[in-house]
Amino acid sequence: MNLWGAIVLRDLRIAYQGGGAMLPLVFFLLVATLFPFAVGPDGPLLARVGGGALWMAALLAALLPVDRLIAPDAESGVLDQYAVRGLSDEGIATAKIAAHWLGFGPPLMIAAFPAAALLKLDGDVLTRLELGLAIGTPALAALGVMTSALTLGLRGAGALAGLVMLPLAVPLLIFGAGALGQDGMGALKLLAATALALIAMAPFAAGAAMQAGRD
Amino acid sequence: MIPARLKFEHVACLRGERLLFEDMNFALGKGEAALLTGPNGAGKSSLMRIACGLLAASAGKIERDGGVAFAGEAAALDARLPLAGALLFWAKLDGVGRSEVVGALDAMGIANLAEVPVRMLSTGQRKRAALARVIAGRAAIWLLDEPGNGLDTAALDRLGTAMTAHRARGGIVMAATHQPLALPGAVEIPLGTVR
Numbered sequence: 001m002n003l004w005g006a007i008v009l010r011d012l013r014i015a016y017q018g019g020g021a022m023l024p025l026v027f028f029l030l031v032a033t034l035f036p037f038a039v040g041p042d043g044p045l046l047a048r049v050g051g052g053a054l055w056m057a058a059l060l061a062a063l064l065p066v067d068r069l070i071a072p073d074a075e076s077g078v079l080d081q082y083a084v085r086g087l088s089d090e091g092i093a094t095a096k097i098a099a100h101w102l103g104f105g106p107p108l109m110i111a112a113f114p115a116a117a118l119l120k121l122d123g124d125v126l127t128r129l130e131l132g133l134a135i136g137t138p139a140l141a142a143l144g145v146m147t148s149a150l151t152l153g154l155r156g157a158g159a160l161a162g163l164v165m166l167p168l169a170v171p172l173l174i175f176g177a178g179a180l181g182q183d184g185m186g187a188l189k190l191l192a193a194t195a196l197a198l199i200a201m202a203p204f205a206a207g208a209a210m211q212a213g214r215d
Numbered sequence: 216m217i218p219a220r221l222k223f224e225h226v227a228c229l230r231g232e233r234l235l236f237e238d239m240n241f242a243l244g245k246g247e248a249a250l251l252t253g254p255n256g257a258g259k260s261s262l263m264r265i266a267c268g269l270l271a272a273s274a275g276k277i278e279r280d281g282g283v284a285f286a287g288e289a290a291a292l293d294a295r296l297p298l299a300g301a302l303l304f305w306a307k308l309d310g311v312g313r314s315e316v317v318g319a320l321d322a323m324g325i326a327n328l329a330e331v332p333v334r335m336l337s338t339g340q341r342k343r344a345a346l347a348r349v350i351a352g353r354a355a356i357w358l359l360d361e362p363g364n365g366l367d368t369a370a371l372d373r374l375g376t377a378m379t380a381h382r383a384r385g386g387i388v389m390a391a392t393h394q395p396l397a398l399p400g401a402v403e404i405p406l407g408t409v410r
Contacts, residue, residue: 006307010293017295077289084267084285085308214269 003087004095011099020068021103024061025111031057032115043120050119051129051180057115058108058133058176059169062140066165067158069100069148070210079210089207093145097202101141109133128184132176132191139195142202143168149206152213168198219281219355219387220244221266226275228261235261236406239275243389246382248401251391257407259391263287263360266389281355281387282309286362290345292333299329302348309352319351322377324370339365343373350377357381359390371397 015021035053036046073079082092109130116126147165151157171194178187220243227237235258243249251259264270265277267285292301302316320326323343328336336344342365349357357378363371375397378388390396 003308006304010304014293014295075289076294077287077291080267080269080287080289081285081291081305082308083269084283086268087308215271 004091007082007092007095008099008102011096012103014072015065015099015103018068020065021107023064024104025107027064028054028057028061028108028111029115031060032111032118036118047120047122047125050116050121051125052177053119054112054115054121054129055132055136055173055176055180058137059140059166059173061108062104062137062144062169063162063165065100065104066144066148066161067151069096069145070152070206071148071157074152074210074213080214083214089210090203091207093149093203093206093210096206097138097142097145097199100145101138105133105137105141108137125180128180128188132179132188135188135192135195136172136176139172139198140169142199146202146206146209149209149213152209172198218245219385220278221280221356221387221389222278223266224276224278226265226272226277228258228265228270229273230258230261237274239404241402241404243387243402245385245387248378248382248388248390248398250396250398250401250403251389251406252393252403253406259406260287260360262404262406263358263389263391266358279356282352283356283358284309284349284352284354285358285360286345286349287360290333290341290348292341292344292348294334295332297330297332298325298336298344301333302344302351305348306351309354311351311353315351315353316347319347322350322373323347324373339367339370342366343370346374346377350381355385356387357389359388361392362390363392363394363396 032054035050039046079092112129112133116129121129143165147161150164151160154160172191175187175191175194178184179191222242223239226239228235241249251262253259261270265272267283293304299316299320303313306312306316320329323346325340325343325347328340333344346362349359362374366374378398382388388398390398
């Protein structure tokens, strides 16, 4: 367990040292700032569409660091060294998902507070947004790592990553934004179910991709 | 030291459409060494990766007893960390501590670089660092792909000393190389004979 902890900590440290962890956060806040400029200073309208806009921003923010999640480790031989030590690819993928989520999930949830203020979301909607993000961001992290592994070693992996990841994230977006309404409990449960399925699938898909990448 | 053994039985390697080698048989026990030689593209690195378990053999069986330490082309050290810190991460994964890392840095003659970030190191220094990772790890089987590349004579001597000490402890060394290495009594495995 100690061992996996060391791997998670290493990935977290690299994310923060490289400044990569700040990128999604800044992007998220930037969207929240720009959106009112585009829609106009209409309070009720912003409050109605703001929650959905924040979900969109969260989704795209999760996409930003995808090209740096696994590729650097594959190039520098770190993945080979893990494999030589008998660590499973699925385990490595799980550790990477945990580290990626820790690096971007909680900060995003904190950034949602000022973002909600910028978009005039009321307390109820903010609570449901935070709840949805708490459930949805681990799934976004899992999708990010999976996409990163699938596009490993491909030219223009960054652009391709969007095409691979975004369709899979559509259910998260639908249920996440759906949960913002007054009767959002059902959507929240579906969001949780989708997130569970994605989190359960991602380590295996990523592990298989990493294994195939070694050949 | 734990029992060390590395055995290849009728191993073949097919890369793409090319058969690199087939019916490869050898067995290495306590304190023994093997030297892979052959022209570029003969399959030395592929055989190394098969021995590590990184690549599946197309046919045949590989038996390994004891932990494996691999030094390949890439150093696998975090560029931003000081050298000692980068090595300490792998030491933690190998279940050894700071004293082993310090000892290994000493053995490769780079103790003075312990606090220097890895990205500042020269090619040769980085190679020394990768070998220090192998030495610190205390694994029974050392698989070294071109360990002498980029090393100066002093470093080659240090590598020779470290390999001798490792074999004296009962460890196995297998190295792929183009240059002479100090591995007395090593089995030579020539590659590149299959057409």
